Amino acid sequence: MTEINLDDKDETEIVQLSPLDGMGTAPDPAWFEQPANELPFERYVLTTPLHLVAATESRTNQWTEWNGYTLANVYTTVEQEYDALRTRAALSDISPLVKYRISGKDAAIYLDRLLTQSVAGVAVNQVARAVLCAGDGCIVTEGLLFRLGETDFRLVVRSPHLDWMLDSAEDFEVGVEDVSGTIAAMSLCGPLAEAVLEAVGIEQANSLEKAQAVWVELGGMPVYVSRTGMMGGSEFELWADPDDAPIVWRRLLDAGRTFGLLPVGMAVRNVARLENGIALEGIDYQSGFSAPDLSTACSPFDLGQGDRVSLERSLFNGQKALTAIAKRGSRHAMKGIEVDASPGVRIEAIFVGDRKVGRVTSHAWSPRLQHHIALALIETDALGASSGFTVEVNEEGEGCKRLAVKLEKRPFLEFS
Amino acid sequence: MSEDALQYDAIVIGAGHNGLVTAGYLARAGKKVVVLEASSAIGGAARTGEISPDYQVSTGAHLISCLPKKVERDLKLAKHGLVWATRDVATVALDQGGKHVIIPAGGKKDIATLTAHATRDGDAWRRFDAQMKKFISVIGPFLEGPVPEMGPDLPGRVPVTTALRLEKLGPRDLRAFLRFMPSSIARILDATFEGDLVKGALALDATLGHHSGPKTPGTAFSFLYKRALETLGQGTGYPAGGAGALSDALAASAESTGARIRLDSPVAQIIAGAGKVSGVRLEDGTVFEAPLVMSSADPKTTCLDLLGARHFEAPMAKHIGRIRSQGSAAKINLALEGLPTFENFTDREYGGRLLIAPDMATVERSFIAAKRNELTLDPVMEMVIPSYHDPRLAPMGHHVLSIVVPNVPFDVEGGWDARRDEFVKRVIDTIALYAPDVSNKIIAGEILTPPEIEEKLGLKGGHWHQGDMSFDQLLAFRPAPGMANYATPVEGLYLCGAGTHPGGGLTGLPGKYAADTALLKEKIS
Numbered sequence: 001m002t003e004i005n006l007d008d009k010d011e012t013e014i015v016q017l018s019p020l021d022g023m024g025t026a027p028d029p030a031w032f033e034q035p036a037n038e039l040p041f042e043r044y045v046l047t048t049p050l051h052l053v054a055a056t057e058s059r060t061n062q063w064t065e066w067n068g069y070t071l072a073n074v075y076t077t078v079e080q081e082y083d084a085l086r087t088r089a090a091l092s093d094i095s096p097l098v099k100y101r102i103s104g105k106d107a108a109i110y111l112d113r114l115l116t117q118s119v120a121g122v123a124v125n126q127v128a129r130a131v132l133c134a135g136d137g138c139i140v141t142e143g144l145l146f147r148l149g150e151t152d153f154r155l156v157v158r159s160p161h162l163d164w165m166l167d168s169a170e171d172f173e174v175g176v177e178d179v180s181g182t183i184a185a186m187s188l189c190g191p192l193a194e195a196v197l198e199a200v201g202i203e204q205a206n207s208l209e210k211a212q213a214v215w216v217e218l219g220g221m222p223v224y225v226s227r228t229g230m231m232g233g234s235e236f237e238l239w240a241d242p243d244d245a246p247i248v249w250r251r252l253l254d255a256g257r258t259f260g261l262l263p264v265g266m267a268v269r270n271v272a273r274l275e276n277g278i279a280l281e282g283i284d285y286q287s288g289f290s291a292p293d294l295s296t297a298c299s300p301f302d303l304g305q306g307d308r309v310s311l312e313r314s315l316f317n318g319q320k321a322l323t324a325i326a327k328r329g330s331r332h333a334m335k336g337i338e339v340d341a342s343p344g345v346r347i348e349a350i351f352v353g354d355r356k357v358g359r360v361t362s363h364a365w366s367p368r369l370q371h372h373i374a375l376a377l378i379e380t381d382a383l384g385a386s387s388g389f390t391v392e393v394n395e396e397g398e399g400c401k402r403l404a405v406k407l408e409k410r411p412f413l414e415f416s
Numbered sequence: 417m418s419e420d421a422l423q424y425d426a427i428v429i430g431a432g433h434n435g436l437v438t439a440g441y442l443a444r445a446g447k448k449v450v451v452l453e454a455s456s457a458i459g460g461a462a463r464t465g466e467i468s469p470d471y472q473v474s475t476g477a478h479l480i481s482c483l484p485k486k487v488e489r490d491l492k493l494a495k496h497g498l499v500w501a502t503r504d505v506a507t508v509a510l511d512q513g514g515k516h517v518i519i520p521a522g523g524k525k526d527i528a529t530l531t532a533h534a535t536r537d538g539d540a541w542r543r544f545d546a547q548m549k550k551f552i553s554v555i556g557p558f559l560e561g562p563v564p565e566m567g568p569d570l571p572g573r574v575p576v577t578t579a580l581r582l583e584k585l586g587p588r589d590l591r592a593f594l595r596f597m598p599s600s601i602a603r604i605l606d607a608t609f610e611g612d613l614v615k616g617a618l619a620l621d622a623t624l625g626h627h628s629g630p631k632t633p634g635t636a637f638s639f640l641y642k643r644a645l646e647t648l649g650q651g652t653g654y655p656a657g658g659a660g661a662l663s664d665a666l667a668a669s670a671e672s673t674g675a676r677i678r679l680d681s682p683v684a685q686i687i688a689g690a691g692k693v694s695g696v697r698l699e700d701g702t703v704f705e706a707p708l709v710m711s712s713a714d715p716k717t718t719c720l721d722l723l724g725a726r727h728f729e730a731p732m733a734k735h736i737g738r739i740r741s742q743g744s745a746a747k748i749n750l751a752l753e754g755l756p757t758f759e760n761f762t763d764r765e766y767g768g769r770l771l772i773a774p775d776m777a778t779v780e781r782s783f784i785a786a787k788r789n790e791l792t793l794d795p796v797m798e799m800v801i802p803s804y805h806d807p808r809l810a811p812m813g814h815h816v817l818s819i820v821v822p823n824v825p826f827d828v829e830g831g832w833d834a835r836r837d838e839f840v841k842r843v844i845d846t847i848a849l850y851a852p853d854v855s856n857k858i859i860a861g862e863i864l865t866p867p868e869i870e871e872k873l874g875l876k877g878g879h880w881h882q883g884d885m886s887f888d889q890l891l892a893f894r895p896a897p898g899m900a901n902y903a904t905p906v907e908g909l910y911l912c913g914a915g916t917h918p919g920g921g922l923t924g925l926p927g928k929y930a931a932d933t934a935l936l937k938e939k940i941s
Contacts, residue, residue: 113726135731135898167734171725315691315905317729 045070048095049184049242053249057263064266067159069096072265081268082367085231088260089190091252092269094237095245097143098160101179102153106172111145111153113316114168116300116309122147127211127228130155131300131308132164133318137325138288138297140164141281144228146213154179158281164289168317184245187269188252189235192259197225197236199255205236218248231269232276233415271364274373277410279303279334284361284375294331298377302330304410332358332377336410339363339372339391339403346394350376351402357382360391366412373412383407424450426708426934427696428675429683429722430874430913432460435712436666436677437927438912440491442710443673445935450704451675452696454682454874458667460712461873461880462922464660468860471751471816472809474659475864476873477880478800478818479505479769481652482645482923483662490928491669498665501806503653508768509617510850514759517613518768520545533611544608551593552644554581559644559918562929563891563900597887601639602630602776616773619780620796624822625880625920627744629783630776634887641890645921652769656806662922686711686723686909693908696722708938710930712913714875714882715739715895719904719911727906735896739915740889743866743878744786746824748843750817751810751860755801756851770799772846782823789825791839795846797821814859819843826866826878836863881920882913894919902930903937910934 046069048054057075064073071093075081084090102111111119116131122145130145143157155165165176188196197205202216202225213226221244229235240248253261273280279298281287291297299322300309311323335358339347343365350358363374374391390402424447428439431453443449457463461476488494506526509517515533518526531538557577585593596604601622605615619630622639629635646652655661667677684699686709695705711718716739719725725733755766773779773796782792798820803809810816821843828835840863847854866878875882883889892900895915902910902917912930914920 109726113730135729164730168730170730170733170737171720315727315729317731319729320905 044068048093049245050093050095050186050249053246054093054263057253062265062267066266067096067098071096072263073267074265075263078267078271079367081262081264082271084260084262085190085264085268085272086233086368087191088262089188089192089196089256090231090264090268091249091256091261092187092189092264092266093249094185094187095183097156097158097180097185098178099180099183099185100155100157100162100165101177102155102165102174103149103151103177104172104174105151106174107151107153109314110169110172110174111155112314113172114165115145116316116318116322118310118313119145119147119153124149125213125215127213127226129308130157131305132157132161133300133316133322134164134288135318135321136288136294137299137318137321138291138294139281139285139300139303140288144226146224146226156185159287161287161289182242184240184242186238186240186245186249186252187229187231187235188238189229189231189233189272190261191234192256192261193234193236196252196256196259196261199259200251208236218251221248223248230276230278231272232411232413270362271366274362274364274375275366275368275411275413276415277336277375277412279361279375284334285377295377298332298334299325299330301325302332302377303334330380332379333383334361335376335378335383336408336412337374337376337389337391337405338369338408338412339374339393339405341372341393341395341403343372344396345372347372347374347391348394349392350378350405351390351392352382352385352388355382357389369412373408422702422704424448424704424706426450426710427452427704427706428710428712428912429686429696429718430454430460430712431458431663431667431677431679432712432874432913433462433663433666433922433924434913434927434930435460435710436663436670437487437491437924438710438712438931439675439677440666440670440673441928441931442708442935443670443675444490445931447708449670449675450706451670451677452681452683452698452704453677453679455872456680458677458679459660459663461869461875462659462663463873464658465862467749467751467816467862470811471814471860472658473749473751473802473816473818474654475749476747476869477659477922478802478820479652479654480649480659480662480922482649482921482925484648484923484925485650487924487928488650491666492672493662493665493669496665496668496672498662499656500653501656501802502767503651505652505654505800506764506768507617507621507652507771508765509613509771509773510758511613512774512849515613516758516760516765517611517617518764519614519617530611530614533613534609537609537611537614540609541614547589547592548640548643550585550589551596551640552647554578554585554593555640556644556647557581558891559648559925562902562933563894563917596640597637598633599636600631600633601635602780604636604639605630605776612775616775616779616796617771619776620771620773620798620822623779623783624798624820625745626884626886627740627742627783627786628884628886629780629823631780632783637887638885641885641919642921645918645923648923648925654800654802654806656808658802658806658809659922666924683713683722686718686906688723688727688906688909691727691905691907693906708908708910708934710910710912710934712911712927714741714877714879714913715899715911715915716741717876718909718913723904723906723909727904729905732896732898732905735898739883739895740886741877741879741883741915742826743869743875743880744823744826745869745878745880746821746839746866747864747869748819748821748840749862750819750844750858752815752817752854752857753859754813754857755804755815756817756847756854756857758851766801767804770801772797772799772850779823786823786825789827789829791825791828791835791842792823793842795821795843796823797843797846799847817854819847824866828865832865832867836865839863839865880914882915885919890919891917902926902933
């Protein structure tokens with residue numbers, strides 16, 4: 001449960017920091033405060049620690065939802081935000097990510113059993129991709145694993161699975177704790193992201209390698225900066241205390257103004273991650289636990305992420321099933337497609353001839369490519385044909401039509 | 417002892433009858449085997465003890481009805497001292513008025529005991545019995561070997577004989593079969609018989625040893641499964657010297673082929689690394705090494721306590737943790753100075769298996785009481801007077817009475833220490849309704865409540881069969897889904913106790929099939 005702990009003093013500070021003085025003051029924090037007698041999980045609409053500062057940036061009042069949290073969908077316009085993200089710098093609130101702290105003597109071997117890859121090679125302050133599989137080899141959820149210390153890890157995933165983590169913890173001397181409410185997260189990406197960080201005084205960003213993280217201090221506030229993200233290009237993620245996060249946000253926006261930094265909502269982030277060819281749990285495929293049937297769940301192999309599974313090692317959840325899948329091959333595979341259609345169409349099924357061989361799981365108009373790009377889950381036996389695919393396109397007022405498509409390699413965009 | 421002496425080809429954990437069977441088969445295949453038993457006596461639940469000096473009785477299980485001829489012959493049990501006191505124990509449903517019913521009703525005379533209560537039950541029995549035999553022919557093939565594993569893709573290969581026999585049943589019997597399988601035994605019996613006594617006795621048979629009542633769905637299958645197991649045996653009976661004599665013969669057989677049995681050797685840990693088993697460590701720190709470890713301890717103890725959940729994928733560990741193994745039966749053994757007097761009893765009845773279950777409602781009531789951690793007011797039970805066929809168990813003219821009381825809670829309200837005497841009194845008072853002089857003849861007695869069965873016989877949860885034998889925990893799901901083939905995910909570690917297919921009941925089959933599986937796997941690799 002997120003708490004907004006901005007007492008009066010902090011609030012004035014924030015107002016002073018605000019570049020938007022002319023727009024009036026921030027909303028009264030008391031509106032978002034949790035009543036004292038509220039039970040845990042009683043509230044269905046949650047706000048992130050960055051909600052107030054994000055709200056002051058919104059010109060459209062367009063919001064969306066992720067894990068129960070309210071997030072800006074569009075702050076200004078999609079075009080402006082996209083432009084900032086791809087040519088300058090973009091700042092987004094990604095606090096709804098679920099964060100677990102895993103610590104204790106057996107933390108590393110516990111994670112070895114939980115994840116599809118061994119954590120042995122992950123050094124302190126290094127970040128690894130983390131994939132959690134169920135017993136049937138389907139992905140439960142995925143995300144990032146941060147090694148904070150020898151026996152201290154932070155697992156950041158897309159959806160909450162504490163019960164699964166605790167079930168898996170039996171027989172291990174390990175503490176598993178949901179620390180989502182105690183960490184706020186921001187994503188800073190774009191070609192000028194590094195410059196923005198430097199401008200606020202985070203020089204270490206320069207020397208940060210991909211998939212590495214570092215503790216920095218920003219005006220006395222500890223911030224964990226990692227070179228991670230899924231938009232492609234130069235990108236960072238900043239992890240801070242919920243009390244500090246709004247101030248960090250304001251500092252970044254202030255310092256970034258000269259670089260053209262803009263806050264960017266979920267709509268553009270969705271386009272950008274599609275351009276980068278990333279399939280997401282909960283959007284493109286369902287978690288192995290919530291999928292109504294196997295056709296909506298995916299194994300790492302289905303996503304083309306076989307390199308994230310090391311089968312030849314000590315036991316891990318899903319090993320037996322994944323070994324079998326690796327041997328027999330996937331049932332379906334996630335593929336990228338490009339569709340030559342105008343913006344604002346709906347794309348659903350994918351066909352070979354008259355046979356439906358898959359469905360489009362998400363698609364978007366890419367301003368950079370001037371194309372519709374999409375991810376589609378396609379039956380493997382249909383993939384033998386390299387051409388002949390068509391998709392059903394629904395255009396407002398025009399009805400349904402079939403368009404020929406080509407399978408494209410992912411990511412759609414190349415980044416230097 | 418030198419280090420070298422502690423290296424074996426195979427280690428068997430537990431010297432219960434299944435552990436000994438496994439040891440016997442492995443030793444016969446030329447393996448150097450050691451059996452590690454935690455207590456200071458072999459036998460597990462199949463042992464003979466003394467109630468008081470000179471009065472001997474089977475401490476736990478007291479009847480053997482499903483021991484296959486193959487096991488007896490393979491292990492040459494007769495040569496190693498197994499002598500049957502009787503192999504023809506009839507089931508007698510006791511009636512307070514002396515009109516006892518004999519089941520299974522074979523001849524005309526037995527049928528007459530049924531018709532004495534309800535004229536149409538004689539014909540009903542013939543039909544019922546014939547139908548059961550047909551149904552048994554369908555599920556029987558599953559018991560004759562390890563159950564095919566159900567893979568994630570295969571719907572499980574069904575034995576060909578079963579498929580053929582299912583087809584041969586014909587539409588009428590097939591429909592009856594499909595309705596029968598998920599039913600409660602109460603529904604089946606109510607639709608078949610009229611007499612309360614026969615219904616009560618068969619209902620008790622279906623639920624004995626399981627945590628269920630006659631109205632529990634699935635008990636019809638439990639009944640069928642038990643009857644199917646019995647067809648593998650050679651008639652219900654017991655050896656001279658009690659159930660312990662079977663264990664003694666099994667131990668002698670195993671030792672004759674070179675197996676070593678080590679008592680007072682409680683295993684603290686199964687040592688495994690890199691997905692392979694390498695041996696076991698005893699509580700005193702002694703390490704035994706072997707590439708093959710067969711555990712006849714119950715699946716939960718073996719997998720979660722001795723090995724540890726970390727050696728399993730989390731869903732599998734969860735499945736194992738969820739095995740229902742709450743014991744629900746108590747054992748009472750009495751030493752009597754003479755035969756208790758039952759009305760209208762002949763030789764056959766005295767030597768029989770005596771059931772007190774006047775009707776299904778009484779059986780169901782006792783289950784409901786157990787569910788609520790209470791003691792029922794009118795207990796149901798299964799009794800045997802083993803000294804009738806085996807006089808050496810007691811001094812001349814004296815007898816021992818062995819009683820299994822089902823539907824007894826593990827955690828009784830108020831605690832067993834406070835309620836033990838009350839419970840024994842209720843049981844004896846109930847017997848006295850049929851044999852009024854029984855209380856005057858008691859010289860000594862002992863009782864094993866479910867917690868004591870757990871402690872003394874080494875059965876976790878005090879469950880006789882190391883886990884309820886209900887549809888969801890049998891066949892491809894015994895002991896847990898995905899583990900039906902005795903092997904565990906740790907290479908070289910096998911389960912061989914009653915917790916595995918085909919389950920409990922002194923069959924020796926889990927032990928045999930586990931040994932077969934381990935030997936076969938070794939041959940293949």
